[in-house]
Amino acid sequence: MKIRMVIELPQKEAADSIVQALETYKARLRASIERTRRRLAEFEARYGVSTAYFLEHMTAEDLEGGDLEYVEWAGEARLLEGLERELKELEDVRYHLP
Secondary structure, eight states, X not given: OOOOOOOOOSSHHHHHHHHHHHHHHHHHHHHHHHHHHHHHHHHHHHHTSOHHHHHHHOOGGGSTTHHHHHHXXXXXXXXXXXXXXXXXXXXXXXXXXX
């Protein structure tokens, strides 16, 4: 289901500012996704397993850093999911400027 949102602005320059802000935010999301992927890759290389395997089969006791490292790795995985979902939502936005 598509949702249509109408924004009325006093002048075209305001629309340009909004479009630029969206593009800037998407760029920041992409940078955050890359940082998070690098962090996940570090965990994966250290333990020789994928993040998916880690989430399904491992516990804090399986990691050298224990609870803290478990929370960090799982947190990075969840963060990546959220960042990718948000970026997809923004990339699916279509707008038409007169």
